[in-house]
Amino acid sequence: MLRPFDIRKSTAHKRLLDLASSVGALHLCDLFAQDSGRLRRMSGTLDGMYMDWSKHRVNGEVMEALFDLAKEADWAGGVKDLYAGKHINQTEDRAVLHMALRGAPGDEFSVNGNSVMGEVLATRKKMLAYADAVRSNPDIKDVINIGIGGSDLGPLMVTKALRNHSKGGPQLHFVSNVDGAHIESVLDGLNPASTLFIVVSKTFTTQETMANADAAKAWIESASLPVSDHFAAVSTNMDAAVDFGVKAEHVFGFQDWVGGRYSLWGPVGLSIACFAGSSAFTEFLAGARAMDCHFAEAPARENLPLISGLLGVWYREYLGFNTHVVLPYAQDLDRLPAYLQQADMESNGKYIGRDGQPVKHRTGPVVWGEAGTNGQHAFYQLLHQGTDIHPADIIAIEEPLSAYAEHHTKLLANAVAQAEALMCGRCEDDVREEMRAAGKSNSEIDAIAPHRVFGGNRPSTFILLDALNPKNVGQLIALYEHKIFIQGLLWNVCSYDQWGVELGKVLANDILAGWTEEGFSKLHDASTEFLIQRLKN
Numbered sequence: 001m002l003r004p005f006d007i008r009k010s011t012a013h014k015r016l017l018d019l020a021s022s023v024g025a026l027h028l029c030d031l032f033a034q035d036s037g038r039l040r041r042m043s044g045t046l047d048g049m050y051m052d053w054s055k056h057r058v059n060g061e062v063m064e065a066l067f068d069l070a071k072e073a074d075w076a077g078g079v080k081d082l083y084a085g086k087h088i089n090q091t092e093d094r095a096v097l098h099m100a101l102r103g104a105p106g107d108e109f110s111v112n113g114n115s116v117m118g119e120v121l122a123t124r125k126k127m128l129a130y131a132d133a134v135r136s137n138p139d140i141k142d143v144i145n146i147g148i149g150g151s152d153l154g155p156l157m158v159t160k161a162l163r164n165h166s167k168g169g170p171q172l173h174f175v176s177n178v179d180g181a182h183i184e185s186v187l188d189g190l191n192p193a194s195t196l197f198i199v200v201s202k203t204f205t206t207q208e209t210m211a212n213a214d215a216a217k218a219w220i221e222s223a224s225l226p227v228s229d230h231f232a233a234v235s236t237n238m239d240a241a242v243d244f245g246v247k248a249e250h251v252f253g254f255q256d257w258v259g260g261r262y263s264l265w266g267p268v269g270l271s272i273a274c275f276a277g278s279s280a281f282t283e284f285l286a287g288a289r290a291m292d293c294h295f296a297e298a299p300a301r302e303n304l305p306l307i308s309g310l311l312g313v314w315y316r317e318y319l320g321f322n323t324h325v326v327l328p329y330a331q332d333l334d335r336l337p338a339y340l341q342q343a344d345m346e347s348n349g350k351y352i353g354r355d356g357q358p359v360k361h362r363t364g365p366v367v368w369g370e371a372g373t374n375g376q377h378a379f380y381q382l383l384h385q386g387t388d389i390h391p392a393d394i395i396a397i398e399e400p401l402s403a404y405a406e407h408h409t410k411l412l413a414n415a416v417a418q419a420e421a422l423m424c425g426r427c428e429d430d431v432r433e434e435m436r437a438a439g440k441s442n443s444e445i446d447a448i449a450p451h452r453v454f455g456g457n458r459p460s461t462f463i464l465l466d467a468l469n470p471k472n473v474g475q476l477i478a479l480y481e482h483k484i485f486i487q488g489l490l491w492n493v494c495s496y497d498q499w500g501v502e503l504g505k506v507l508a509n510d511i512l513a514g515w516t517e518e519g520f521s522k523l524h525d526a527s528t529e530f531l532i533q534r535l536k537n
Contacts, residue, residue, distance in 0.1 A: 001090040002081060004355040005073045005492045007317065012069035019062050020318040027457045028423045031059055044304055046294055048287075048472045049479075051304050052462040055423045056311055056391075057319070066310040067300050069490065075306065078489045079296055085111040085257070089496035090354065095257040096496045098481070099292045101265035102285035102474070111257050119255075123267060127252050128281060130232070131273035135169045140196050144173045144186060145271040146216060147200030148208045149501075150260030151234070152176040153342050154477075155200075155271045157335040158264060158284070161473045162276045164332075164401065170196070172275045175216075178208035183215050192223035192230070198271050199233045202260065204240035207505070217245065234267040259496050261343050262481060280470045287474025295482045305479050308461065309486030315391050315459070316362045322388065326369035328395040329415035332468055336395070337369030340480055347484045347495040354492050363491045369393075373414050384421065384454050392460040394419050395476070399467040415462075425456020 007013060032038055032054070042054035042063075058066075081088055085095040100109035100116050101124075109116050134140055145155055156174045173190075175183045197216045201209040220230045227245030234252050235241050241251045252267035264272065265285060273281040295305045315321040324344075326337040348364030370378060372394075383390055396415040400408035431452045435445045463479075465472040488495030511524075515536060524532065 001086070002078050002088050002354060002489060003074070004353060005490065006353075007069070007073075007313075007361050007490055007492065010069055010072045012065050012072055015065045016062070016069065016314070016318050019065060020314075023059050023062050024057055024319050026057070026059075028055060028057060028459070029456065031057075035059070044302055044307075046304060046475065047290060048466045048469075049304075049475055050464040050466075051308075052464075053307060053311060055419060055462065056314075056459040057457065058311070058314065062314065063301075063307075063310075066314060069313070070300065070306060070310060070486070073490050075300075075486060075489060078485075082485060083109070083296055085109060085116075089257075089259070089494065091494050091497045091499070092256075094496070096259065096262075097257045098259065098262035098265055099289075101254075101258065101263075102288040102292065102478075104286070104289060107289075111255075116255070116257075120266070123252060123254070127267050127270055128273055128278035130250065130252075131270060131281070132278050134196060134274045135277055139194055140170050141194040142173060142190050143170045143196045143198060143271060143274050144175060144216065145198050145200060146175045146183075146209055146212045147198075147234075147268075148176040148206060149342060150263050151200035151202075151206075151209070151268055153335070153339045154261070154264030155269055157333075157339040158269070158272050158473060158477075159275045160335050161330075161332050161468060162272070162280060162284075162470060164468070165276045165280045165470060167277060167280075169275050169277060172271055174271075175212050176208065178211050180215070183212050187216075187219055192220050192225055195220075195230060196274075197231050198274070199231060199235070199241070199244075199246070200268055200270075201234075202236055202254075204233065204235045204237040204244070207509070213244070232270065234270055260498075261346055264477075276470065283470035284474040287471035287476075288478040289474075290471070291475045291478035291482065295478075305482030306486055308479065309483040309490070311391070311459075311461070312365065312483065312487055313490050316365050319389075320362075321365070321391055323366040323368060323390045325383065325390045325392045326367065326395070327372050327375060327392055327415075327418070328369070329372040329411055330395065330397050330401060330468060331371050332401055333395065334371035334374075336476075337367070339477075340369075341367045343480060344484055346498050346501065348488050348491060348493055349500065350493040352493070354494055359492055361491065363493055364487070372418070373411065376414065376418070380418070383458065384425075389458055392422065392458070393463060394460050395463045395465070397465050397468045401468055419460050419462050421454065421456070422458040422460050423456055425454035425458075426452070428453045 039054045043052040082096060083099060085097050087093050087095055089096050095111045097109055097111060100120050103109055103117055103120060105121060107117060152174055159172050173186045175186050199213045217227055220227055228247050231246045232250040233241040233246045236253045238251050242248050252270060254263060254266045258266060265288060300306055312324060326340055328336050344367045345364055350363055351358055353359045394415055396412055428449055431449045432445050435449060484495060511532060
């Protein structure tokens with residue numbers, strides 16, 4: 001397991017507190033004016049990805065203190081333990097080895113001294129062969145992925161991102177919510193005879209997923225069609241999947257060293273492969289593997305996930321910023337913020353440390369966002385002039401994503417402009433001069449000018465991909481995965497369990513049982529009891 005680390009007892013902590021009071025209060029425009037080499041030192045590339053972190057409220061001294069903090073936490077040793085298959089998921093006594101799912105022949109990943117790559121590659125070969133068979137089957141027009149959480153958000157996000165790479169594959173649909181309106185709206189207008197369902201549930205018992213799977217099964221049976229011809233499954237519970245009606249050869253399993261929100265690289269990504277094909281899926285894995293190699297091998301001052309993670313710790317612990325906003329300037333990435341909400345907040349939204357004691361520092365931020373330029377007409381007012389500061393990731397794509405080239409130029413101009421506006425803002429002198437030039441009276445200027453002033457000094461990372469292709473999408477996701485690892489390491493939390501998800505499930509099952517039975521297994525408070533009885537009746 002990873003050794004406990006108390007960030008507030010580290011040597012670097014006192015330095016960072018002092019720097020937060022001095023450097024943290026400086027304006028970004030002044031930092032640029034004082035340092036002509038700032039952009040060169042605070043940017044990096046990785047085969048199709050450019051990351052610029054120069055618009056952050058840090059200088060060289062802050063970055064050195066952050067690197068020292070990471071060294072005290074033994075980030076390099078932590079990475080070695082992660083890649084070596086040590087049981088760093090300590091509360092479940094499991095390894096965390098999703099990197100193996102995108103490993104190439106010749107890579108070595110082991111758990112408990114046993115290599116896992118033979119099984120990974122064999123399962124991948126079987127899965128991709130099945131996906132290509134689905135794509136080449138003219139009788140299959142629609143594929144519906146039934147899952148929730150990591151079994152839904154990842155594949156949904158990636159298939160949207162790879163919209164231009166489907167090359168004639170079936171239409172992909174996703175059902176996750178136990179609200180019957182979700183599956184009803186997806187099935188409406190589809191033909192059971194040409195529809196394939198992929199049920200994704202590790203245990204094949206997930207309440208929401210199995211409710212939707214049962215509805216799908218009834219829909220197929222109502223059309224007098226054989227269930228076995230219209231279902232595949234991703235599960236470790238082979239017996240339950242076969243009992244449901246899935247052919248054994250169409251059940252694809254994975255191991256317990258793959259967490260749900262990190263699982264899209266293997267069989268959970270079957271819907272991605274059915275949509276984009278085995279070649280694109282292989283490129284997707286290769287992009288993530290490139291980031292894995294970079295994270296494991298690049299020195300600290302060039303290591304993009306490490307730097308990204310350290311910046312987040314700087315803002316959360318030392319400057320007190322509570323959220324992180326993700327702003328993809330690509331409609332095809334519009335589900336990325338939702339995906340990262342789960343990946344990040346389910347991982348690091350915890351207050352118990354690896355030593356079993358409550359932590360005394362801040363941990364994971366609220367992650368949120370929306371695709372640009374939609375967000376500009378929704379919440380950017382708060383980003384620019386709100387009383388809280390929200391560090392942002394602005395993600396843009398160089399290559400146009402549609403035939404509308406002029407649209408893309410406008411999109412990129414907005415992305416760059418927003419990064420500049422967040423940093424520079426707009427001073428009152430400029431506002432007053434513009435209003436005078438527009439013929440406004442002094443009284444009008446005095447009344448309105450303060451409302452048009454932007455303080456700026458709002459930090460952002462600019463991530464530029466040369467294209468939205470499978471390789472780059474894989475790289476981008478893996479960048480965030482490794483950032484989450486670094487932040488969990490420094491915050492001393494167990495990033496790879498999700499006990500906070502379980503409580504609501506347990507209570508819901510109890511209430512659900514009481515819905516049809518005489519009593520409940522536990523007493524409820526007056527408010528809960530009233531709601532139950534009102535809804536029962």
